[in-house]
Amino acid sequence: MKVIIVGGVAGGASTAARLRRMDEHAEIIMFERGPYVSFANCGLPYHIGGSIPEREKLIVTTPQTLRETLNIDARPNHEVISIDRAAKTVTVHDLKTDQTFTESYDKLVLAPGASPVVPPLPGLDLPGVFVLHNIPEMDAILAWIKEHNPRRAVVVGGGFIGLEVAENLVERGMQVSVVEMLPQVMAPFDFEMAQMIHQHLKLHHVDLHLGDGLKGVRVDADHLSVDLGSGAALPAGLVILAIGVRPENALAKAAALELGPKGHIVTNPHMQTSDPDIYAVGDAVQTTHFQTNEATSLALAGPASRQGRAAANHMAGKKSRFSGVVGTAAVKVFDLTAASTGLNSRQLEAAKLPYYSVTVHTNNHVSYYPGAAPVCLKLLYGPEGQIYGAQAIGSSGVEKRIDVLATAIRGHLTVYDLEELELSYAPPYGAPRDPVNNAGFAAANQLRGEMPLKYWSEVKNLNPEEWFLLDVRTPEELALGEIPGAVNIPLQVLRQHLGELPRGKKILVNCQSGQRSYFATRLLQQHGFEAYNLSGGFKTYAAAIENFCQSDECEKKAMSAVVSPQASESKSSQPNQGGKEYQLDACGLQCPGPVLQLYNQVKQMQEGDVVTVKATDFGFASDVGAWARSTGNTLLSLETKEGQIVARVQKGLEQAANPTSSAGSSQAREKKDLTMIVFSGDLDKALAAFIIANGFASMGQKATLFFTFWGLNILRKDVAPQVDKNVIEKMFGMMMPQGANKLSLSQMSMMGMGTRMIKEIMKEKNVASLPELIATAQKNGVRLLACQMSMDLMGIHKEELLDGVEVAGVATMAESATESNTHFFI
Numbered sequence: 161m162k163v164i165i166v167g168g169v170a171g172g173a174s175t176a177a178r179l180r181r182m183d184e185h186a187e188i189i190m191f192e193r194g195p196y197v198s199f200a201n202c203g204l205p206y207h208i209g210g211s212i213p214e215r216e217k218l219i220v221t222t223p224q225t226l227r228e229t230l231n232i233d234a235r236p237n238h239e240v241i242s243i244d245r246a247a248k249t250v251t252v253h254d255l256k257t258d259q260t261f262t263e264s265y266d267k268l269v270l271a272p273g274a275s276p277v278v279p280p281l282p283g284l285d286l287p288g289v290f291v292l293h294n295i296p297e298m299d300a301i302l303a304w305i306k307e308h309n310p311r312r313a314v315v316v317g318g319g320f321i322g323l324e325v326a327e328n329l330v331e332r333g334m335q336v337s338v339v340e341m342l343p344q345v346m347a348p349f350d351f352e353m354a355q356m357i358h359q360h361l362k363l364h365h366v367d368l369h370l371g372d373g374l375k376g377v378r379v380d381a382d383h384l385s386v387d388l389g390s391g392a393a394l395p396a397g398l399v400i401l402a403i404g405v406r407p408e409n410a411l412a413k414a415a416a417l418e419l420g421p422k423g424h425i426v427t428n429p430h431m432q433t434s435d436p437d438i439y440a441v442g443d444a445v446q447t448t449h450f451q452t453n454e455a456t457s458l459a460l461a462g463p464a465s466r467q468g469r470a471a472a473n474h475m476a477g478k479k480s481r482f483s484g485v486v487g488t489a490a491v492k493v494f495d496l497t498a499a500s501t502g503l504n505s506r507q508l509e510a511a512k513l514p515y516y517s518v519t520v521h522t523n524n525h526v527s528y529y530p531g532a533a534p535v536c537l538k539l540l541y542g543p544e545g546q547i548y549g550a551q552a553i554g555s556s557g558v559e560k561r562i563d564v565l566a567t568a569i570r571g572h573l574t575v576y577d578l579e580e581l582e583l584s585y586a587p588p589y590g591a592p593r594d595p596v597n598n599a600g601f602a603a604a605n606q607l608r609g610e611m612p613l614k615y616w617s618e619v620k621n622l623n624p625e626e627w628f629l630l631d632v633r634t635p636e637e638l639a640l641g642e643i644p645g646a647v648n649i650p651l652q653v654l655r656q657h658l659g660e661l662p663r664g665k666k667i668l669v670n671c672q673s674g675q676r677s678y679f680a681t682r683l684l685q686q687h688g689f690e691a692y693n694l695s696g697g698f699k700t701y702a703a704a705i706e707n708f709c710q711s712d713e714c715e716k717k718a719m720s721a722v723v724s725p726q727a728s729e730s731k732s733s734q735p736n737q738g739g740k741e742y743q744l745d746a747c748g749l750q751c752p753g754p755v756l757q758l759y760n761q762v763k764q765m766q767e768g769d770v771v772t773v774k775a776t777d778f779g780f781a782s783d784v785g786a787w788a789r790s791t792g793n794t795l796l797s798l799e800t801k802e803g804q805i806v807a808r809v810q811k812g813l814e815q816a817a818n819p820t821s822s823a824g825s826s827q828a829r830e831k832k833d834l835t836m837i838v839f840s841g842d843l844d845k846a847l848a849a850f851i852i853a854n855g856f857a858s859m860g861q862k863a864t865l866f867f868t869f870w871g872l873n874i875l876r877k878d879v880a881p882q883v884d885k886n887v888i889e890k891m892f893g894m895m896m897p898q899g900a901n902k903l904s905l906s907q908m909s910m911m912g913m914g915t916r917m918i919k920e921i922m923k924e925k926n927v928a929s930l931p932e933l934i935a936t937a938q939k940n941g942v943r944l945l946a947c948q949m950s951m952d953l954m955g956i957h958k959e960e961l962l963d964g965v966e967v968a969g970v971a972t973m974a975e976s977a978t979e980s981n982t983h984f985f986i
């Protein structure tokens with residue numbers, strides 16, 4: 161049997177090697193277009209960042225080794241340019257000699273992979289714009305970095321390749337922006353899980369542009385400018401496109417093999433194409449989803465390799481089938497691992513499968529053994545307990561849990577089986593109740609009706625007439641933030657306060673992680689209340705509602721929470737003049753543990769003393785900033801070191817000076833900022849508000865506008881997106897003006913005539929229109945806050961508001977007002 165293989169990397173090389181093991185006599189020729197066979201594409205980003213320092217380590221094997229050990233004739237620099245199915249030959253172009261020749265086959269294997277998507281947009285062929293898919297492309301990126309030493313890079317695409325590239329460019333000392341058209345990175349994850357990745361990217365100073373598309377790249381003076389759909393222009397010395405891949409199907413198409421709707425080569429479980437003598441494997445093929453049986457594709461190395469094995473077995477006459485994919489994947493994002501398997505919420509909704517989910521936050525191993533760190537694990541399952549999917553994020557032990565759950569999916573286990581799983585345990589590795597068991601317990605409890613659940617996304621739509629929100633954390637934890645309207649009764653004293661709870665209402669209970677609220681839910685249920693637990697607790701809720709997107713103000717806010725790199729470097733390295741220094745090791749504690757320890761430590765310190773806290777719960781990175789702000793203390797620096805969060809906190813506000821000013825100065829920052837509450841939805845008042853705000857912004861001062869009641873109408877988009885509303889909300893929406901263009905004057909409106917006249921006069925006198933003033937304000941960093949409570953009352957949803965508007969509670973406005981010395985109410 162003579163077998164020709166097209167493509168010599170993951171799929172092609174696996175096919176060749178397995179075939180040789182099954183058939184010593186087959187003649188195997190493997191053509192590879194590029195200069196290397198069997199190289200490690202998965203390692204390319206890590207050589208750029210330096211964690212794989214030796215380039216040659218990426219070249220897993222050579223044609224010579226393949227010849228010597230497996231008698232495989234591997235020919236790099238050979239491109240197969242056509243297939244003659246009738247004659248069973250391929251035409252090959254030798255790229256080195258420029259010769260063309262034909263080669264016959266008994267069986268042909270197509271393993272041509274997928275190529276990076278490069279959309280037809282202007283400037284993507286400019287020097288400095290790259291894709292990363294093979295060794296020559298990696299070499300070109302490294303050569304560019306060496307020659308031009310770029311300080312800023314833009315990575316387009318927030319999938320796993322984009323994030324790996326972004327991390328590795330940061331490792332090289334670049335300031336990196338990631339642009340992603342979807343509202344989240346890592347599409348396999350549900351939104352609130354991806355939010356934890358956003359939070360972590362921000363911690364590492366990656367500038368995130370979510371929900372924004374690439375418009376083009378151009379040269380601007382001595383650098384590139386990456387233009388986005390939103391109008392933002394990001395300066396860059398290096399641009400990497402990681403937008404996705406499309407199957408290399410030119411050969412298959414020309415040979416009239418059947419292709420799927422997205423251009424993948426259709427295969428059967430033996431990996432045969434529509435021509436039984438032609439097999440296809442890897443990124444180029446369409447396969448089936450193990451769970452839904454739907455046609456799908458998955459551009460990952462594991463499936464490519466196993467498909468190669470299945471194809472080789474079948475060619476060698478063995479009974480072998482490729483049983484489809486569930487989509488198990490992992491990605492390193494700086495100190496975190498994010499891994500997922502099976503179906504996510506969007507896929508389940510698309511497949512119209514009823515499902516539930518639980519989110520548990522538990523440590524990777526027992527907390528008393530050093531290095532304990534939380535794993536956030538979300539499990540999705542059906543009404544019969546069938547496991548649909550799982551997603552996990554944490555700094556250690558994440559992929560282990562996802563692999564167990566991937567195996568559970570393959571074995572058709574249920575959440576009830578997860579309760580029973582016997583998993584390895586010793587203090588350095590796990591706990592007697594592994595996170596997988598815990599997820600199983602929580603899911604099974606929910607299905608058995610022992611723990612009814614509500615989810616973060618449902619909170620804002622709960623009718624206060626029907627629902628009572630109960631927060632069972634300790635009062636100290638409230639400094640981390642609260643769900644608007646929730647009443648705090650700590651779990652420890654709940655039994656004594658049962659009489660204060662409304663009998664006629666349903667009770668939604670939250671704590672920080674979902675565990676104490678579970679206890680409270682059980683307690684309340686047994687006292688006759690209809691109680692629900694908030695899945696994932698305040699931790700999941702807070703991560704989900706945080707705005708990590710790109711607007712200037714949003715970015716500043718995130719940066720102020722994490723402290724700019726310069727500030728963190730300069731301040732953390734400086735001795736604390738005057739005050740005492742304390743150390744606090746909160747490693748192994750889950751939030752709110754580190755914050756509570758910090759609270760107790762700071763209580764014992766004097767004004768000006770500084771404590772350095774170390775924690776392994778990465779949630780602490782966002783909590784510590786919020787805690788310091790709301791308790792009047794100062795976060796001096798925040799950084800990650802060897803997988804730990806290290807925060808320096810000074811008691812009191814003495815050092816809340818401008819981060820760029822000297823740390824020794826005890827001069828408090830002079831308050832010059834503006835906070836304005838915009839209550840009115842009248843055109844003239846809105847114009848005044850924005851003119852004043854822009855004035856402050858132009859003086860370099862911070863301006864925050866808090867829009868409440870009718871003021872919210874100013875922020876509504878002209879064309880509202882489709883959102884689910886009840887009848888009253890719909891009616892309310894129709895009765896109110898839809899955005900800045902629809903407002904009318906507070907006086908002399910004269911059935912709209914006055915409004916039209918003033919707009920004409922403004923045009924004539926070159927005064928910017930209200931939408932223009934709003935855009936300028938946003939560009940200048942004016943912070944626009946929409947009052948959560950008013951939105952709930954008026955049935956306005958976040959999606960209906962202009963991009964970049966933050967939804968906030970009164971506490972956020974109050975925090976900003978405390979920072980300001982000018983306050984207006986319009």
Ligand code: FAD
Pocket residue numbers: 166167168169170171172191192193194201202203204205238239240241271272273274292293294321408411441442443444458459460461462464
């Ligand atoms: P490839 O490995 O791409 O090989 C196809 C080869 O065919 C190419 O070398 C191409 O030159 C050659 N070829 C194409 N047409 C012809 C022709 N006409 N004639 C001759 N040769 C031809 N997957 C994971 O599971 N985990 C990871 O962490 C991971 N990280 C990645 C990081 C990067 C930067 C990249 C680019 C990919 C990563 N992947 C990862 C994906 C994984 O590498 C692919 O899924 C896998 O390599 C697919 O194997 P394949 O054989 O189908 O295609």
